[in-house]
Amino acid sequence: MSNTVLSTIQSPADLRNIPVEELPVLAKEMREAICNQVQKSGGHLAPNLGVVELTIALHYVFDFSHDRLLFDVGHQCYPHKLLTGRQHLLGKLRQRGGMSGFPNPDESPYDLFQVGHAGTAISTAVGMARGDTLLNEGYDPDTNPDGRRVVAFVGDASIVNGVAMEGLNNAGTLKRQFLVVLNDNGMSIANPPGAIADYFDHLRVGSTYRSMKRTAKEVMGKLPGGSMLEDMSHRMTEMIKDAIFEDSWFEHFGLVTVGPIDGHDLPSLIDMLVEVRNVDRPLLLHAHTVKGKGFEYTENDATAFHSPKPFEVKKCSVEVQQSGRSFTAAFADSMIDCMKNDSTVVVATAAMPDGTGLDKVMKEFPDRTWDTGICESHAMDMLAGMSKSGCKPFFAVYSTFLQRAFDQAFQEVALQGLPLRLCLDRAGLVGGDGAVHHGFCDIALLRVLPNAALLAAIDEPSLRAAMIWMMGYDEGLSAVRYPRDAVQEDPLQCPPFELGKAVKLHTCSQTPKLAILGYGTTVYDAITAAMRVSPEYIDVYDARFAKPVDGDLIEQLIEQGVSILTVEDHSVIGGFGSAVVEEASKRGCDTSQIESIGLPDHWIGHGSRSEQLEEAGIDAKCIASKATEMLHAFEDAQAYVTQ
Numbered sequence: 001m002s003n004t005v006l007s008t009i010q011s012p013a014d015l016r017n018i019p020v021e022e023l024p025v026l027a028k029e030m031r032e033a034i035c036n037q038v039q040k041s042g043g044h045l046a047p048n049l050g051v052v053e054l055t056i057a058l059h060y061v062f063d064f065s066h067d068r069l070l071f072d073v074g075h076q077c078y079p080h081k082l083l084t085g086r087q088h089l090l091g092k093l094r095q096r097g098g099m100s101g102f103p104n105p106d107e108s109p110y111d112l113f114q115v116g117h118a119g120t121a122i123s124t125a126v127g128m129a130r131g132d133t134l135l136n137e138g139y140d141p142d143t144n145p146d147g148r149r150v151v152a153f154v155g156d157a158s159i160v161n162g163v164a165m166e167g168l169n170n171a172g173t174l175k176r177q178f179l180v181v182l183n184d185n186g187m188s189i190a191n192p193p194g195a196i197a198d199y200f201d202h203l204r205v206g207s208t209y210r211s212m213k214r215t216a217k218e219v220m221g222k223l224p225g226g227s228m229l230e231d232m233s234h235r236m237t238e239m240i241k242d243a244i245f246e247d248s249w250f251e252h253f254g255l256v257t258v259g260p261i262d263g264h265d266l267p268s269l270i271d272m273l274v275e276v277r278n279v280d281r282p283l284l285l286h287a288h289t290v291k292g293k294g295f296e297y298t299e300n301d302a303t304a305f306h307s308p309k310p311f312e313v314k315k316c317s318v319e320v321q322q323s324g325r326s327f328t329a330a331f332a333d334s335m336i337d338c339m340k341n342d343s344t345v346v347v348a349t350a351a352m353p354d355g356t357g358l359d360k361v362m363k364e365f366p367d368r369t370w371d372t373g374i375c376e377s378h379a380m381d382m383l384a385g386m387s388k389s390g391c392k393p394f395f396a397v398y399s400t401f402l403q404r405a406f407d408q409a410f411q412e413v414a415l416q417g418l419p420l421r422l423c424l425d426r427a428g429l430v431g432g433d434g435a436v437h438h439g440f441c442d443i444a445l446l447r448v449l450p451n452a453a454l455l456a457a458i459d460e461p462s463l464r465a466a467m468i469w470m471m472g473y474d475e476g477l478s479a480v481r482y483p484r485d486a487v488q489e490d491p492l493q494c495p496p497f498e499l500g501k502a503v504k505l506h507t508c509s510q511t512p513k514l515a516i517l518g519y520g521t522t523v524y525d526a527i528t529a530a531m532r533v534s535p536e537y538i539d540v541y542d543a544r545f546a547k548p549v550d551g552d553l554i555e556q557l558i559e560q561g562v563s564i565l566t567v568e569d570h571s572v573i574g575g576f577g578s579a580v581v582e583e584a585s586k587r588g589c590d591t592s593q594i595e596s597i598g599l600p601d602h603w604i605g606h607g608s609r610s611e612q613l614e615e616a617g618i619d620a621k622c623i624a625s626k627a628t629e630m631l632h633a634f635e636d637a638q639a640y641v642t643q
Helices: 020-041 052-061 078-083 087-092 121-134 162-171 195-205 216-222 226-235 238-243 249-253 266-276 296-300 327-341 358-364 376-388 399-414 442-446 460-471 522-533 551-559 576-586 609-616 620-642
Strands: 068-071 150-155 178-184 256-262 282-288 311-313 318-320 345-349 369-371 392-398 421-425 453-456 478-481 503-506 514-519 538-542 545-547 563-571 594-599
Touching (some): 020 078, 020 087, 052 078, 052 150, 052 178, 068 121, 078 087, 121 150, 121 162, 162 178, 162 249, 238 266, 249 256, 256 266, 327 358, 327 392, 327 421, 327 460, 345 358, 345 376, 358 369, 376 399, 392 399, 392 460, 442 478, 442 563, 442 576, 453 460, 460 478, 503 522, 514 522, 514 620, 522 538, 522 563, 522 620, 545 576, 551 563, 551 576, 563 576, 563 620, 594 620, 609 620
Parallel strands (some): 068 150, 150 178, 178 282, 256 282, 345 369, 345 392, 392 421, 514 538, 514 563
Antiparallel strands (some): 311 318, 453 545, 503 538
């Protein structure tokens, strides 16, 4: 990176020393640096390529060592990180000791929140704006011109999220500077559905985009608090007045709307940001960008290159690194089979058709498959309505995003006794995306719901069997969890699922001393551990259900003096192991014979999934160590009894 413009930048202060006419060279270098690294490590590519100029312009005009910059979603932060002293971390993007793929305050004071979920920036920005004002640190052109300005950077269609709507509703009530930069790239993670997306499409091709001249006084008179705005219109320059969008959807929230402007025209972006940064009322700057900007293959297929695995660019093609058949692919084929066998089966996802595998299902069943956009709460309620009408709905959702719809799972699904089936992708530790995306609390959330049935898949046959079982479960909500990983090439035996019943997968040759109950893919590591430690004295079970757990098996094992070790890729708190202990206690069994290992009570950072499993203490080596410890304790107890 020597002898480049980018290499001269150690902080945004260095950026502001570069002449504006040289900034396009910097933008090109930043795109090349990001793309070269994502080719090696994987990561969010298209979202970051699309915001290079916007990020440069924001740091050129604002001083975010003092001012506030709040990111939405967060996966568009790579350019921001390159400009804020983290170029040396790029070479280990999403790896241990390297750059996180999302904003992270532990990395830099320029990152204010860890952000991996959509819709949050406007609300947190409103909070910081109110806090700064209350503490006399907020910008005011008359009383505190050196105060902090606040900017919320919103993109990838997260503006349609319900929390974003709530944030906008409150942003319009502020009586101070507040800037929302809307990165409108015509995309979500996939093509965005819905009326708001249609509105933006119409805006981009309509006359408004071609000619933005407006009569400022008329516009301001129509906005909420119009007379107040007329009084303060002297603070708005002619440039701003000419760019005000009169019939903007956002004006109804109380935000003056400027644009759309070209989000890749650096001189114009900088000029506009210089003008709007001192406007002392809420304002939205609408910038039109191209997702994947800079490379033909990313621009032409921004969905595929939203967050690709490592890939290689060849002369006539781009080849993505293959890593075996994934659980996501297995789910897609299983879902298709379910829909072929039952015409009442429907399925939806929230902005993740590619990530959950539903893009394949949509091609087969376009009339029974929906992408609702970034709105998990709506998706859950919509499917509850479909369940009420007699359909058999499935919801394909990442475990980390499930909690955004927990209220709906409670109120509109479980409380009503409706059968709705959750397919929880990315359950457990997720690798490079790190803590913002770990699926560590789905069991704890859902286990409290009466009549919920919670399943876990260990391989492709068990995932298929779980989904078939869920199709016939009508007593309430059901869920199956599976990781972001490849399925086993040599799957284990898979009898049909039976409510609350575990299946023995390894039978010891002697009288058992220890039973390992694995929940989910940890079963494979449990079998490996048992074979290493003492295959003649350890039984291994696929627990299959976290609710209801196999109480008869638990009681039988304890009565026989067999110790129990539970293993799960989920938080120990509220997880499968907790359910086993609670069931044993309810039956009056001795719970001192039960020990549990799972995700610890601290955050696990980005890195490979294997590194994270080792840190959590739930890989084969750690399970073997714990099993050895428990066997020794068993032998010591037996020796004590015989004395």
